[in-house]
């Protein structure tokens with residue numbers, strides 16, 4: 001008789017709600033991770049996110065070894081994996097943390113039904129966010145679509161709960177199932193090590209966050225995004241800390257939850273404009289232009305540096321993400337879905353809710369988005385945020401004063417974008 005704890009995007013042993021609850025169970029707890037074929041099959045063999053997940057699991061496994069336990073790692077279609085686990089073990093209970101993305105919700109519904117048929121009880125918990133979508137709503141119970149009132153309500157609720165509870169799992173580690181499962185190699189899972197690595201996160205500079213965050217050459221933002229994506233840090237610990245240290249930084253963590261609740265409440269935003277009034281815009285969608293944008297050869301240094309940083313490291317500074325996204329949608333009139341998909345393939349911190357939300361923000365099609373007539377001028381952005389060109393020179397090795405010829409002239413592109421949007425938006 002055993003209990004399972006199913007790790008997914010919560011790859012840590014400490015302050016993990018579902019794990020904490022599993023360890024209170026009456027049965028020994030087998031920690032499990034499933035490499036899901038339905039997700040992996042579409043990824044390149046050297047995918048950097050898979051490498052990061054693998055390394056994080058390996059760390060968890062090492063810690064489990066210290067207490068005589070180990071991580072059970074499986075690969076396959078999730079339902080088939082669970083079917084075979086149920087055959088092999090007398091599974092009494094399964095614990096996991098909730099995942100709010102559309103695919104995950106569908107998968108978990110199938111697995112919970114399968115478990116129920118086999119008389120296994122499943123329990124799911126909130127772990128990934130401070131507040132779930134239904135906890136912060138307007139007075140009429142509907143989801144907020146504007147950030148500021150959402151944030152105010154979020155903060156009121158947070159203050160009333162201070163400090164948010166953290167979950168000390170260590171005291172119950174003796175409840176782990178004693179085991180020595182074989183930890184597979186990355187190759188056995190069908191992948192190889194990526195040369196692109198996740199940087200450690202760093203909160204040292206967050207005290208001055210509001211003064212430095214917009215300058216890509218300073219590069220002192222927290223680098224938390226991939227860690228939050230895969231749960232190698234706990235959002236509760238982080239928010240409890242941010243609340244005491246820096247409001248502006250805390251606001252960014254609230255943006256993360258804002259976009260998560262938008263995705264949950266309006267799942268169509270993954271592919272469709274949040275505002276249907278923008279559906280009639282006649283995008284140019286020129287494939288050669290798109291290739292130049294992807295490869296960082298548009299002739300605009302700020303755009304090219306950003307795309308090269310993304311291609312080389314799997315990361316791009318937030319200010320530059322805004323510039324390249326605006327450039328794609330407005331200067332090139334390429335629909336945001338193309339850029340969103342390219343980011344999804346490349347970003348180490350790819351998070352569906354944040355990526356879709358921010359792309360739709362840049363395109364003007366999203367909730368609480370940038371107005372359509374606001375067209376970033378990439379040269380002015382460069383003058384404001386990379387005055388001495390340190391960021392640009394770091395990513396464009398051949399950069400000099402005569403660098404490239406812009407693929408579109410700014411004034412023309414700006415007028416064209418505004419006219420095209422105006423003509424396409426249904427009033």
Ligand code: FAD
Nearest residue numbers: 221222223224225252256318321322349350351354355358
């Ligand atoms: P910090 O500035 O230190 O911020 C701390 C944390 O706050 C981040 O890790 C993130 O969790 C959250 N955060 C900050 N800004 C935002 C924001 N605008 N929206 C939502 N959450 C935010 N972020 C992702 O995590 N995944 C994505 O796929 C993603 N795609 C983006 C696409 C575009 C076009 C744009 C403009 C932004 C995107 N962002 C995305 C938001 C932001 O750029 C990154 O979260 C940030 O650059 C990550 O670096 P950091 O952790 O050092 O950020």
